[in-house]
Amino acid sequence: MKTFARLPLSVRLPLLAGLAVLASCVVTSALGFHFMDREVRHQAQNLADTYLDSLSGASVQALQSGNIDLLQQALETALGYQTGVVDRIIAVGRPDGTVLARAGAADAEPPMRRGLLSSEWEPSEDGASAWAQREVVVNGQVIALAAVQLAFPNLIERRQALFVRMAFATLFVTAASAGLAAGVARRVMAPVLTVTRTLEGMAAGHAMAEARGQGEDERLTGALEMLLARLQEREELAARLAERERIAVLGRLAATVAHEVRNPLAGMLTCIDTIRHYGVDDAVRQRSLDLLERGLRQIETVVRTTLAAHREENAIRAVTTEDLDDLRVLVEPEARRRGVRLDWRSDIAVPFPADAVRLRQILLNLLLNAIAATPPKGRVSLRAWADEAWLTVEVEDEGGELPALVRDRLSGNAVPAAGDGIGLEVAARLSTLLRGHVTADQQPEGSLIALTVPVAPELQAPRG
Known part of the structure; x- marks a missing residue:
């Protein structure tokens, strides 16, 4: 799972699409085999029912007369008479399970001998043969049990041949469908892969390739190029406007500093002129010096705060x-x-x-x-x-x-x-x-x- 997760998306997605189609075909084929096998078994059961109908009709006269020899002769005559099936064993017995007559092989016992005293259908594990048993009813009364073991060589042979043909057809269709799904997934991903390669190339410093044609990948590449161009234009515009704003703010602050410096300068020049003319008066001189100091303090405050607001600091x-x-x-x-x-x-x-x-x-x-x-x-x-x-x-x-x-x-x-x-x-x-x-x-x-x-x-x- 970790190895699969490390594969690129361009490999994982087609692979997953192919596996999904493969699983779908396998499940569908398995269901088809199951229903076909069930149909074959149903057909075999119908053949057995037809055989027992004939056997019951041939045995009724001997059963009613109680002539066991005639019953045995009827069974031996019926053995091998049917076409399409092979009747290996035929047996007729009383309703209590006692066998009155049987013909054919002696390597198996009918269901009545094992205590099964009603209609039965017992296929073998491989489906090649089956026991069929039915009650023989005359005038609404069960007078006997008829059982037959049938083999279905033709049916089994046709079933096996059909299974082989279906298996090869399923394998071919599954492989073709999985490959087609993987190819379609790869084709669907082509625009995304084209954009991915374009972005990787741009990240590596290569120029974007010119889009050609009108395919999805070309249109996506063109739209991406346009988007990146618009983003670059916006960044450049934002940078220019931010610089304009900074210059405008600095201009307003420069005007503020000039205004704040010019106001106290006018008063300071007046103080200097007063000191020159009336400096001998201690009171006038002291008052003028105090005004000069306040003016300088005000200028120093304006300059300090302006520098503090726009000074770039390392920390x-x-x-x-x-x-x-x-x-x-x-x-x-x-x-x-x-x-x-x-x-x-x-x-x-x-x-x-x-x-x-x-x-x-x-x-x-x-x-x-x-x-x-x-x-x-x-x-x-x-x-x-x-x-x-x-x-x-x-x-x-x-x-x-x-x-x-x-x-x-x-x-x-x-x-x-x-x-x-x-x-x-x-x-x-x-x-x-x-x-x-x-x-x-x-x-x-x-x-x-x-x-x-x-x-x-x-x-x-x-x-x-």
Whole structure:
């Protein structure tokens, strides 16, 4: 069985088809032999009944007169008289089993001598001969028992010859049918085998052969080529759009950084000018220095959080409350520009073992899309909490009903397209890499998008 299982499918399936047809033919032939043998035995029994009819008619007169010599003479006259059968032994006896007369061979006893006192049919094991016994009835009264042992040489010879012819015919038909079934199965598998060889060739780096004709294998190969081409086009399109989205996000963040740096710079330049003119006044000088320090601190915070959001790190690190606070610093200028209020609450007491860089990228995309969808004077809120196994972050906005395309992008089912919302598909893809999932629920004034991330095994501390 293990050797058969190791055979390729292209060999196993035709072989199984051939074996199934072979088994079917063998069973059918066996049933045919059985019914034919039963018919031959039935024919032999009919011959025996005909013989006993003749024997009973020839014996009635002698039995009624009680003339045993006449009965013996009738039996000897009847012996060898029938054609088509060989009567080896003939016996007639009383109803109690006492034999009155018999003719023929003496190497066997009739059923009446063995206590069988009714109609009997006893074929031999090889079917070459049989005992037939019947009651002789006159005027409704059993007056004797007539028994005969018959041999059927012609019938047996014809049966054996027929068996031989049927066996050879069955063998030929079975072999031909099994071979035909195996060939048909092989032909049916040809398209699958062609596709398999094509895939193996492509895996080995060979070009796909050009499909010719209109057979099933050629059509399957052509459909496979088209499918692979479409998949490659989709991957290339997704890569291009992801790059565009990354550039767009970087552009928005660059504008944010420029805006956040330019605002304190204007005040810092004013402080420097004040110090130049009124630096002799200690109070003015100190106040100007304090403004300079706050401006530099603000610039340092913007630069640090921007670098932290887009810096590629060799090793992943756990998520902290500071990671979420940095996101607020990044999106707050965009929220102010659109007149959107931010509501922030993070309940992460200890670092949660999940990839902080990917998580921040997901949440940055979700927050920017939520701010873009929320009208002025609306609100965007972020709530984060964690337990021992899961980290959950919810982003809620007041942007009205969530479009179906956005839901598809969050689930990863939509094909990326140019325009707004590509970041949602990126967020869904990154959540899959984190073994988490993103869900979207409709709220009375907007939508609630929840990101759920499990513990990363590579960051989980071993238990002692």
